[in-house]
Amino acid sequence: MAYDEGLAERIREVLDDCAGLAEKKMFGGLAFMVRGNMCCGIVGEELMLRVGPQGYEDALSMPHARKMDFTGRPMKGMIYVAPEGFESDEGLKEWIDQALAFVNTLPGK
Numbered sequence: 001m002a003y004d005e006g007l008a009e010r011i012r013e014v015l016d017d018c019a020g021l022a023e024k025k026m027f028g029g030l031a032f033m034v035r036g037n038m039c040c041g042i043v044g045e046e047l048m049l050r051v052g053p054q055g056y057e058d059a060l061s062m063p064h065a066r067k068m069d070f071t072g073r074p075m076k077g078m079i080y081v082a083p084e085g086f087e088s089d090e091g092l093k094e095w096i097d098q099a100l101a102f103v104n105t106l107p108g109k
Contacts, residue, residue, distance in 0.1 A: 003029040003042040010089065011040065014096045020108065027070055036109025040099045043070070047081040049095055052102035059098060077102075 008030055015021050020035035027048065031041035041048040048068060051059040056077050059065055064085030068078035086092040 002044075004045045007042050007045065007047070007083075007086075010092055011042070011096065014089075014093050015039075018100070034100065034103050035106075037103050037106045039103040040096055043080065045083050047083075047086055047092070047095060049079050049081065049099040050077060050103060051079055051098055052077045052105070055098060055102055 011032060015032060015034075018034055020033075022033040022036075024031045024033055024038075026038075027041065027043050029041055029043040029048070031038050031048070033039065038050050040050065049059070053076055056079070059079050060067065062081075062085070064082040065079050066082070067074035068080050069075070081095055086095055
């Protein structure tokens with residue numbers, strides 16, 4: 001599955017100052033790792049975010065967000081956001097900041 005390279009570039013700009021950043025192809029798309037932990041990524045044209053168990057329900061209550069059901073079963077703590085949810089650079093940054101807030105609580109790998 002191909003992923004949106006334009007979105008990848010926008011994510012790189014948001015994460016530009018992030019220490020320990022790496023990219024890895026996974027889930028048929030592209031994942032952005034922070035200190036070895038998956039933070040966010042792209043599957044097709046959707047944004048994939050790791051918001052954690054505590055932020056999961058709040059994130060799902062936001063417009064354009066849905067459960068990440070890549071395997072057919074929802075992955076708790078992981079969500080997809082449709083392109084309408086991150087059309088603006090500010091909107092994209094807000095979503096990524098939410099994922100970073102969770103990932104920064106995890107120990108590095």
